[in-house]
Amino acid sequence: MRPCPIAVVPKAGIIYNDVKPIACRTAEELRDKLISRGWEVYMATGVGGILGYSSPDRPVCHTPIDHLNPPGFDSDMSFAAVLGGDGTVLSACRQVAPYSIPLLTINTGHMGFLTETYLNQLPQALDDVIDKRYEIEERAMLTVQVIREQSLLWEALCLNEMVIHREPLTSMCHFEVEIGKHAPVDIAADGIIISTPTGSTAYSLSAGGPVVTPNVPVLQLVPICPHSLASRALVFADIEPVTIFPANSNPLVMVVDGNAGCYIMPDDQVRMQRSPYTARFIRLGPPEFFRLLREKLGWGLPHIAKPTSVELP
Structure with missing residues (x-):
């Protein structure tokens, strides 16, 4: 008689900006939703990826690169959702880079240049990620x-x-x-x-x-x-x-x-x-950098025609 295969529980992470109430609330909701769908979930704040500033009387504030990963975050993790702005994304990249964990970045900040989706699109984005309907974009x-x-x-x-x-x-x-x-x-x-x-x-x-x-x-x-x-x-x-x-x-x-x-x-x-190490971003569609430049920075927008000059009497 063959032994029954052991079911592998998928694992996900959530990294969030604990200064923003909306990010904290969404992180808890996302955790509960993933658990209800049979996922094992680990949570961490983005603070762990901020290495700290030194001062003249303490010129070094340092954590080694490989010591920043939060508890439970490892190479078995399928993906990690990041809730915050660009600063939280930058911190999260440091926290997960040694384990090559793909990041689904959700904008709860202002510019969100590094984020992939928004809160109102999160339910569909989550379904796409769970069903593996995405691409990975690696950044140096x-x-x-x-x-x-x-x-x-x-x-x-x-x-x-x-x-x-x-x-x-x-x-x-x-x-x-x-x-x-x-x-x-x-x-x-x-x-x-x-x-x-x-x-x-x-x-x-x-x-x-x-x-x-x-x-x-x-x-x-x-x-x-x-x-x-x-x-x-x-x-x-x-x-x-x-x-x-x-x-x-x-x-x-x-x-x-x-x-x-x-x-x-x-x-x-x-x-x-x-x-x-590289930063690995989940892209829900083909990466389109020029569209991002246009939407976030106004690059390449068509010129607006000047009004026709009118001769004064």
């Missing part, structure tokens, strides 16, 4: 490390950008930047941005960098308020590692994805390279 991430005296001091996963900038009330900064085996370059500016294609529509865009479609395997370097007309955005292959040497006598501030930071001392090195 960066590993950012701070090296001090040949030792790893700080590290973080980055989906959007790494920024090093001067402290308020200090003078312009100088950076020596090495990209792969190319000759180092010197940049004088208020700061410097290393951006992924996903981050090309964030801080990098505000600083004058180009928009890069998500599937292009490149990074870009964008100086912030450079002191030279020759210092402009540079796009290069993402197989090239980047090392930044701050040529300054004063400490600088580094921020990753807007929600993790570390002080950079004069002798520190900041090293970046493409991470072996």
Whole structure:
């Protein structure tokens, strides 16, 4: 007699912004709905993916990349729903990246550039995900490390950008930047941005960098308020590692994805390279980046004709 096969209970996760009441309420409703359909559900807040800011008296606030996953989140998880805005999505990517968990992102924030659907579309989206009617879009991430005296001091996963900038009330900064085996370059500016294609529509865009479609395997370097007309955005292959040497006598501030930071001392090195982990987003239809640019940023909208001039008497 053959043994009866053991039924495998599907597992899902929910990561939500616990500051927003609507996200908290929807997370509980979603949990109950999944449990009623036979799913095992684990819940976590997005706070666990925020690595924290340092301060001058405590210059390092650091959790290793592989130690951010919430309890119960592992490679057996079919998907995780994310309830929040772009900040919650960025945090969730750090929390699940080592296990390659696909993310269904639901916008409860404002811009929601990284989110896939809205609350009023969640019932249909959930049915589509459970029935596996979706595609996976992978986005490149960066590993950012701070090296001090040949030792790893700080590290973080980055989906959007790494920024090093001067402290308020200090003078312009100088950076020596090495990209792969190319000759180092010197940049004088208020700061410097290393951006992924996903981050090309964030801080990098505000600083004058180009928009890069998500599937292009490149990074870009964008100086912030450079002191030279020759210092402009540079796009290069993402197989090239980047090392930044701050040529300054004063400490600088580094921020990753807007929600993790570390002080950079004069002798520190900041090293970046493409991470072996990727952010995996559930897409309920074919990814259409130009439509997203049009809806969220107004890019490519048709020009409105000017009214016909009228001759005055």
